[in-house]
Amino acid sequence: MKEVAEFITKHLSSIVEILAAFVISVALLKFLYRYILHIFNPSDGFNNQTIRIQFGSALTISLELLLAADILATAIAPTWDDIGKLAAIAVLRTALNYFLEKELKNNELAATQIAKDKSQGLKTENVP
Secondary structure, rough: OHHHHHHHHHHHHHHHHHHHHHHHHHHHHHHHHHHHHHHHHHOOOOOHHHHHHHOOOHHHHHHHHHHHHHHHHHOOOOOHHHHHHHHHHHHHHHHHHHHHHHHHHHHHHHHHHHHHHHHHHOOOOOOO
């Protein structure tokens, strides 16, 4: 039974890592496509901020998937070394995720405020 659990957990971890890589790949291709279109057609309905927010959201999801894969890989009979590595990885990925989410939230609020000001006819400055 232990061998079956190890087998399933090991392969599930690999599948989740592949899924995270797929999410990053699709998000990167989508980001590049929209960015290049935006360079040649600035009035395409997207701005750089919107493109970055969508890409950042995909990166957040992939970070969570990678953390889940690491937890799965360490779940079966971990050594103290494995637990220490997992803790370090979890802290780093959680910190990255926290600051990425914080920046995304601030950017979304700024974009919402700009859209609101434009709808009211107010002049706004570009917010990074």
